[in-house]
Amino acid sequence: MLKPHLGAAMLALKAGVPILPVAVSGTRGFFGKIRVRVGRPVPTTSYTKGSRADLESVSDLAMSRIAALLEGKNAVFPQNNK
DSSP states (O other): OOOOOSHHHHHHHHHTOOBOOEEEEOOSSSSOOOEEEEBOOBOOTTOOSOOHHHHHHHHHHHHHHHHHHHTTOSBSSOOOOO
16 A cells, blocks of 8 residues: 555544545446445544654554455445445
8 A cells, every 4th residue: 555645644633533444446447346445433532742753653544444444354334245
């Protein structure tokens, strides 16, 4: 996976809201089966400083959850194979 940008983490920390990890797969080609998986929110309340280290930590955690979702793990909604 790519290294995450810090903007989403910065906005979430400033607003005091969690980050909702969402993975989208199957977007290549015209007739592919697109899958959207939604994970559990990443809490941001324990990061109070808003330093670059905090932003990187929250971003890395969110990206690791997205990677797990792409592997089919930890989705909030069960997968429907219809």
